[in-house]
Amino acid sequence: MKKLKILINAYTCSPGMGSEPGMAWNWVSNLAKFRELYVITEGEFREKIEEVVPTLEQGKNMHFYYNPVTDEIRKMCWNQGDWRFYKYYREWQWKTYLMAKEICSSEHIDVLHQLNMIGFREPGYLWKLSKENGVPFVWGPVDAKDKFPVTYLDGASIKTKLFMRLKNFLTCIQLRYSGRVLKAARQASIIFSASSNSQRSFKKYMHIDSPLLNETGCYVQEHPITDKSQKVTFDVLWVGKMDFRKQLALALQTMAAIGDNKFRLHIVGGGDAAFYQQMAEGLGIADQCVWHGAVSHDEVQKLMQASDIFFFTSVAEGTPHVVLEAIGNNLPVVCFDTCGQGDAVNDKVGRKVALSNPAQSAADFAKQLNDLEHDRNLLKQLSENCKQRQNELSWEEKAKTMVEWYEKVKL
Structure with missing residues (x-):
């Protein structure tokens, strides 16, 4: 049977890290055991990727393409809460869409997958390529929680309280009315929710049933279970x-x-x-x-x-x-x-x-x-x-x- 070729959009991806870079790496390094991957990512961790991929048995199924940004934009990305980043991130997504079109013109891609970053606000443009080429589009896992529980803002600064309430308001507006989010959701063959909260949001705002698949996983470890019952503390x-x-x-x-x-x-x-x-x-x-x-x-x-x-x-x-x-x-x-x-x-x-x-x-x-x-x-x-x-x-x-x-x- 022919091995499916999957084109994956993973803005940040790196071996040996946690958070979004590590999450994307763990997905692609495990998916490559079963399918052939074409991964478009930002260039910050290119050196790490190119050092590790040749050492993996499944490395032959991992083809990386780099779309780098400036150090200034990278700093915005790492500074969580810096909303200026979204402007540049959207531009990155458009260039990634153009790169994906080129890849599709030379490779028979079977599935397009918008992997990370997991926030729902920026769905990229692979959905548009899906619409143009008829290639199935997969999105997620997606984090689409609609509200921060404001009762737990006790002790936060006034600035933080105002920011979180404004963010809650904007999140609901974006889930309900954002044109690209809705277009991506309608074009997707399947959307995975990163949490039950996200499942409820997709159902509430878009009437979509989204299967639960948490965005991160674990590696099975062997640790003996010790008897701690005699401890004093x-x-x-x-x-x-x-x-x-x-x-x-x-x-x-x-x-x-x-x-x-x-x-x-x-x-x-x-x-x-x-x-x-x-x-x-x-x-x-x-x-x-x-x-x-x-x-x-x-x-x-x-x-x-x-x-x-x-x-x-x-x-x-x-x-x-x-x-x-x-x-x-x-x-x-x-x-x-x-x-x-x-x-x-x-x-x-x-x-x-x-x-x-x-x-x-x-x-x-x-x-x-x-x-x-x-x-x-x-x-x-x-x-x-x-x-x-x-x-x-x-x-x-x-x-x-x-x-x-x-x-x-x-x-």
């Missing part, structure tokens, strides 16, 4: 940047609500630790907090293997890779039932609470953590279940799902 690990989206304040309030000195909150991440350390003092839990600062990836893995619970309090994410890493380390997760973490964590590997307000959430999280500390057999079972969940969330399984859809849309 109950170690809860929190990892993230210290900004309001990650809700470290809520994690501290949860520890105060638990009111049990055997609990230790291990805090990993960069940012204004002094503000939160002062908060911990005020809550009377300073002695229960261990501040690790920004540490290496390997050190985070060691902390995960030594901890009892991974506590993830963020309220605005795609699919956080750190949650999948926790599952990969057989570490049960307690988090909100929202965004990608709400889809990745089920009741076999953790516990979730509904979005409400900070005071109610602190009480809800405190109950979940207390219950798990009191029932060590349940906690051990959740840890053992992580192995199966790793397989279900693995990159290989995600790639197989995507390939199945390539075959379906090509029929």
Whole structure:
């Protein structure tokens, strides 16, 4: 049977990285095990790509084309929230469309795939090429959450509160009325949602049923499950940047609500630790907090293997890779039932609470953590279940799902 040729638009893509570059790399490096890929990407990580591709068995199926931008535009891209970037990003997408037309004129491309970046606001122009050539168009996974939960803006600056409320308003307008977003959605043979939140948005605003496929996956790991029941402390690990989206304040309030000195909150991440350390003092839990600062990836893995619970309090994410890493380390997760973490964590590997307000959430999280500390057999079972969940969330399984859809849309 002829191997399908897939043209992929992946603005940022790089081996050995996290976030959007790493996500795209993991997709294409796994998809290339099954299909032949033609990948258009920005040129920032060209050197890394060209160093690694020849070392991979599937490297022969990975053909990269580069559409570089200036260093100034790259800085805008990395500075999340710099809306000036969208002007240049749109121009990049148009040039990518022209490059894709050239590739299609010399290669028999079977499927066009808009992969990343995952935000819905910029769907690129492969949909237009699909309309012109009749080649099926796949979009996603797409992050199309319509609202940031504003009740969790406590402690944010006035500027941030105004910005998030304006962003919520504009997001709803764009989902409902953006011409290119609607054209891309109508042309797509299939749109994948990066989270259940995104599924609801596509249904609500565009009346589209969009299958769930979180944008990131995990690699199956082998770690022994150790007996931690005799430990004197109950170690809860929190990892993230210290900004309001990650809700470290809520994690501290949860520890105060638990009111049990055997609990230790291990805090990993960069940012204004002094503000939160002062908060911990005020809550009377300073002695229960261990501040690790920004540490290496390997050190985070060691902390995960030594901890009892991974506590993830963020309220605005795609699919956080750190949650999948926790599952990969057989570490049960307690988090909100929202965004990608709400889809990745089920009741076999953790516990979730509904979005409400900070005071109610602190009480809800405190109950979940207390219950798990009191029932060590349940906690051990959740840890053992992580192995199966790793397989279900693995990159290989995600790639197989995507390939199945390539075959379906090509029929």
